Amino acid sequence: MTGRPRRDPRAERARCLVPGGVRPRLVRAGWDGVLTAEAGPRPPAVVCIEEPAFWVAAIVETPEGRPDRWGRQVLGAARVLAGAEGGVVALVTGVEAGHGVGEGGADRVVVLDIAIGPEAMPGVMLAALAPFAPRHVVMAETPAGGDWARRLAARSGWSIQAGIEMLNARQALRPVGAMRRERAAAPARVLTVPIDRVAPYGGMRREGRGCVPPDVPVLEARVQVGPVVLAQAAEMPLAEAPFVMAAGQGVRDFDSFHALSRFLGATEGASRVVCDAGLMPRGAQVGASGTVLDARCYLAFGIAGAPQHLQGLGKVEHVVAVNTDLHAAIVARAGLAIIADAQAVMPALLDLLREEG
Amino acid sequence: MRGVVLLSGGIDPVSGRPAVPRGEVAAIGLALSAGGAVGGLHVGEGSVAQRQAGGYGLERVDCLRGGGDAVAILAAHLSAPPPDLVLAGSRACGGEDSGMLPYLLAERLGWPLLAGVMAIGAVADGWLSVTIGLPLGARQEARIRLPCILCAHDAAPAPPFVFDRARRVVVRTVDVSDAPPVPVVEGVERPYRARPRLIGSAGPGGGGTVLENPEPAEAARVLLAHLRALGMLGSSEGASIDA
Ligand SMILES: Cc1cc2nc3c(=O)[nH]c(=O)nc-3n(C[C@H](O)[C@H](O)[C@H](O)COP(=O)(O)OP(=O)(O)OC[C@H]3O[C@@H](n4cnc5c(N)ncnc54)[C@H](O)[C@@H]3O)c2cc1C
Numbered sequence A: 001m002t003g004r005p006r007r008d009p010r011a012e013r014a015r016c017l018v019p020g021g022v023r024p025r026l027v028r029a030g031w032d033g034v035l036t037a038e039a040g041p042r043p044p045a046v047v048c049i050e051e052p053a054f055w056v057a058a059i060v061e062t063p064e065g066r067p068d069r070w071g072r073q074v075l076g077a078a079r080v081l082a083g084a085e086g087g088v089v090a091l092v093t094g095v096e097a098g099h100g101v102g103e104g105g106a107d108r109v110v111v112l113d114i115a116i117g118p119e120a121m122p123g124v125m126l127a128a129l130a131p132f133a134p135r136h137v138v139m140a141e142t143p144a145g146g147d148w149a150r151r152l153a154a155r156s157g158w159s160i161q162a163g164i165e166m167l168n169a170r171q172a173l174r175p176v177g178a179m180r181r182e183r184a185a186a187p188a189r190v191l192t193v194p195i196d197r198v199a200p201y202g203g204m205r206r207e208g209r210g211c212v213p214p215d216v217p218v219l220e221a222r223v224q225v226g227p228v229v230l231a232q233a234a235e236m237p238l239a240e241a242p243f244v245m246a247a248g249q250g251v252r253d254f255d256s257f258h259a260l261s262r263f264l265g266a267t268e269g270a271s272r273v274v275c276d277a278g279l280m281p282r283g284a285q286v287g288a289s290g291t292v293l294d295a296r297c298y299l300a301f302g303i304a305g306a307p308q309h310l311q312g313l314g315k316v317e318h319v320v321a322v323n324t325d326l327h328a329a330i331v332a333r334a335g336l337a338i339i340a341d342a343q344a345v346m347p348a349l350l351d352l353l354r355e356e357g
Numbered sequence B: 001m002r003g004v005v006l007l008s009g010g011i012d013p014v015s016g017r018p019a020v021p022r023g024e025v026a027a028i029g030l031a032l033s034a035g036g037a038v039g040g041l042h043v044g045e046g047s048v049a050q051r052q053a054g055g056y057g058l059e060r061v062d063c064l065r066g067g068g069d070a071v072a073i074l075a076a077h078l079s080a081p082p083p084d085l086v087l088a089g090s091r092a093c094g095g096e097d098s099g100m101l102p103y104l105l106a107e108r109l110g111w112p113l114l115a116g117v118m119a120i121g122a123v124a125d126g127w128l129s130v131t132i133g134l135p136l137g138a139r140q141e142a143r144i145r146l147p148c149i150l151c152a153h154d155a156a157p158a159p160p161f162v163f164d165r166a167r168r169v170v171v172r173t174v175d176v177s178d179a180p181p182v183p184v185v186e187g188v189e190r191p192y193r194a195r196p197r198l199i200g201s202a203g204p205g206g207g208g209t210v211l212e213n214p215e216p217a218e219a220a221r222v223l224l225a226h227l228r229a230l231g232m233l234g235s236s237e238g239a240s241i242d243a
């Protein structure tokens, strides 16, 4: 049973009937208002759940302070497993963690310190999960998430399904045998999801109530990890680069383009036409017959966004475009599009960067 | 230093013929770079894949035959006398392929473990320094107490394959008995069917902001603010890594 009230078509029709007149006249406009006015107050915009039948945990990495696409999908997977009766508790690790987790589908949020090393992590997670006794724990199959999931499963003895490709409340499916076979089984206690396999939660916003994080035990550390060293933009392989800035036919001023990429710390890319013309090396070509990017941000100057080019942007999360044509396909794909001449914007941006030092 | 590389009986994903998984080739390379004697260890009947592993530089491969739970067999074999370093691939290729074996083994032996290892450095006071590979070309230095288990990053440099070494490798079969049975896995197995990934989930909130014909200075300011907000600029250490 869902909690939705049953529709009564007869009553709805009666409510739409305008009094008077010989023939019945229905006014369906404003129907919504009439309905809700009579059916009591509107349901609250936030779903709060006090005592769910059981809990499902999602472990969400928030590198940007809020869940990214993958993190929202992990929450979506937890919601699938929780169904209507269960609650979702999110353990969040990252900088300024905790934002946007309720929208993502979490009823409770526990923030874990990102500085907890890999060795202590399973113990801390088990302590944080203990009050909830979750039926399932879902994580992303990222390097960090995949590592935590396996440590957690090995420590607790819980069953694990790593890298599931399909999930519903009754079964999970994962490739086995060198990706030549697959196994369908009931969802295990621990699950990891690769990117773009499970849809994010699309329902009403959840409460995301904060809970107290557990104490971090002081262990005799046998593993010490240092700080993360980011790779230099110029020598990074295009396929691995986090920030790519690309030139298309609309770029003529390549001096500004190169200067700008150095200032922004971006790796350079180009459309095929530009590479064909010999203005950029072939290795810089982005697209179906070039490199498929794994970048987080793609800054495109004077690129139309042909389908073959857009294929190279498969996983890119943020596209920024500078183009003179409002109707270029890249503008539709962009989070920010600037309709202007690239030859004017690039020097202006350089000036601004130089001004700020 | 005495190193042991764990070899699963892998198959090639395309041809289905025995082959050494990519991650285990990387593990052999790491073990060789650490110096000292390096042996291979496989639980199960030996196959061509173990000989191939010899071609990447192993002198000897032990196959522990007799059946049973690989973790228990390996734990028993590795505890007397323990090597300094155990290396594994990120996951097997042809079995359950979950990547759990090194973690279960580390838990059983009580040894520390690190995954995603790109390179091995020097040993000092019983600590081994290693380099971990993260997405987008980022790196992280770490130290780990010996003895330990390391899982190689799939992209760690692979040693060259030498056919003659594959011919000369000593493959020894050791019979093991009274190992606990292999844990049962539930579910139905069938041929793999590729499923499309979700599409249209890129980008937060779909349609973006469009700025029509701004002044160049205005455009530059908006661009810069946007890139800052995305965390793509400045020395935001670690903040811009999708790890
Ligand atoms: C089999 C096949 C494979 C292909 N593979 C690839 C591939 O891998 N990668 C690839 O990129 N292409 C590939 N292409 C080519 C692709 O179809 C397009 O032709 C190409 O991407 C177009 O490049 P462009 O956007 O730079 O040029 P154009 O299509 O000429 O677009 C230029 C854009 O710049 C804008 N512009 C013009 N002047 C300015 C200015 N002053 N300031 C700002 N903007 C301006 C215009 O409005 C226009 O939108 C392939 C084609 C085929 C047939």
Ligand SMILES: Nc1ncnc2c1ncn2[C@@H]1O[C@H](COP(=O)(O)O)[C@@H](O)[C@H]1O
Residues within 6 Å of the ligand: B005, B006, B007, B008, B009, B021, B023, B024, B041, B042, B043, B044, B070, B087, B088, B089, B090, B091, B092, B093, B095, B096, B097, B098, B099, B100, B101, B102
């Ligand atoms: N039967 C086995 N014998 C020895 N090592 C194994 C065996 N199975 C797996 N391994 C090791 O454990 C890693 C992960 O395997 P798996 O957990 O099966 O995905 C592999 O890359 C191997 O290094």
